[in-house]
Structures are given as structure tokens and as C-alpha cells.
Amino acid sequence: LLLSGVFAAQKAALYNVVKTGLSADEREKMFNQGWNISDQASAIETLDYLRLSGTRRYFPQVVEALKLKNKKAIQQYLADTFQNEGDIRGCWEQVQYAFGSIDSLMKEQIIKDEADFVRIGPDAWDAGRLVFMARLCREQDYITDEQMWQYIDAADEIAHRTLTCWEDFGKSYIIGYTLWGADSYSMGQTKKIFNKLVSDPKSPWTTFSFAKKA
Numbered sequence: 001l002l003l004s005g006v007f008a009a010q011k012a013a014l015y016n017v018v019k020t021g022l023s024a025d026e027r028e029k030m031f032n033q034g035w036n037i038s039d040q041a042s043a044i045e046t047l048d049y050l051r052l053s054g055t056r057r058y059f060p061q062v063v064e065a066l067k068l069k070n071k072k073a074i075q076q077y078l079a080d081t082f083q084n085e086g087d088i089r090g091c092w093e094q095v096q097y098a099f100g101s102i103d104s105l106m107k108e109q110i111i112k113d114e115a116d117f118v119r120i121g122p123d124a125w126d127a128g129r130l131v132f133m134a135r136l137c138r139e140q141d142y143i144t145d146e147q148m149w150q151y152i153d154a155a156d157e158i159a160h161r162t163l164t165c166w167e168d169f170g171k172s173y174i175i176g177y178t179l180w181g182a183d184s185y186s187m188g189q190t191k192k193i194f195n196k197l198v199s200d201p202k203s204p205w206t207t208f209s210f211a212k213k214a
Contacts, residue, residue, distance in 0.1 A: 002204050003124075003155055004132035006173045009193045013132070016204045018148075020135050027140055035133070043142035047134055051154045054126030055180050058091040062179070063118050065095040094179045101178040101187070108191050110171050117175060123162050124169045125176020130155040166205045170194035 001016060008015035011030070013022050022030070031037040037046055061081055065074045074095060082088045098117075105111045111120065134151035137143045143151075163169045174182075174190055182190070197205045 001131065001135070001152070002208060003152075003159055003169070004128050004135065005197050005205060006124075006170060006190060006193050007128045007132045009197070010190065011132075015132075018135055018138070020132070020139060022136070022139075027136055030136065031140070037137070037142070040142045043137040043140075044147075047130065047137065047143070047151050050126050050130040050133065051151060051158075054130075055094070055176050056122050056126050056158075058087075058094045059122055059179075061091050062094050062098050065091075066098060066114060066118070093181075097179050097181060104184050104187060105175065105178065108188065110174050110187075110191065120168050120172050120175055121162055122172060122176030122179050123158050124172035125174075125180065127155040127159040127169075128173050130158070164210065166210045167198050169210060170198055170205075 013020040138148040
């Protein structure tokens, strides 16, 4: 549940219990305005998207693009890599966000350098949103308790595949947020939430280990 900490805090919601604490009206507003969720089918479609692909789906290609540097070389690489025009456009957008945000991420001390950006990656952005949206969909009775925990377990697998501590998890969330399209102001506000989660003695992130339990 704590994987949804940053996203929940952005929404002024709870993050250490299953219930989000959002009202029915607030849930409905989120579903309609940001997620296009209106029933069980659309809820599962969205949750499966976060579980199976999400923003992280293009990250290997973004990493290769960072090595190439040259715009024409990158565009040729993407054309050679993807058959679907939508994937080419989607990945190119993330490449542009990556090049445009690395300096800001270093300035905000989210990463030390480009290598740190690659090492940490964006997986937490999808994992955190998956946990929160699974909780929200359960509250709305779009999914069952069993389905909710299956999605939360999937998010746990995503998070622990590449990350080993809460600090890197929070940084990964911000990296994913920038690849999704967050501006510098939103990134700065999110960093404040992240800083509190990793430093406040009352934060569950400072109480519970990130290490995956056997």
C-alpha cells in the first residue's frame, strides 16, 4: 500500500490503509477527468495498462536514444525499432521529455547525472499509480478484493524489479512523472512530497523497510 505514497499525497489521500479517504464525488471526478474509467471493463483496462506497460514501456528505447544524442539518428532508430506509428510518436515524446528534464532533475538533486537517470528509471511511477488506482477502483466496486490485491502484488513486483530502497523509489516516481510530461513546477511540488516521505520520522516510509518480504 505504501507504494502509492507519493501519488496518494498528491491527491490528499491516505496511503497506509486500503481506503483512500476520498469522497464519492472526488473519486468520480478522478475517474472522469484523468482516467476515463466509468465501469468494471474500463477499470480493468486501465489497471492492466499500468500493470503490463505504462509509461515505463518505452524506457529501454529512451536509454538508447540518450546514447545517440543526434535527432535524426534517434528518429531513424525509433523507425527501425517500432512498426506501429503510435509507438514511434509515443516514444519520441518521451525521448524529448527525457532530454528536456535531465538538467532539472540534476538541479533538484533527484539524479546525479545521466547514468543515475538510467539506473533508477521510471518504474515507480507506474507501480505507485497502479496501487492507488486499484484501491480507488475497489472503493467504487469496479473490482473485487481479490483483484485489488492481485494488482497491488503486480505493482510490488514492478517496484522491486529495479529498485532497492524508498529513496530510489521516490526518485523513480519523479523520473516517470517527467517522462509522462510533468512540468518543472509539478516536479518541484512532487519533490517536496518525496522529501517529507523519506525524512519525516512519522512517515511510514521511514518505519517500514522497502525490502521485499519472502
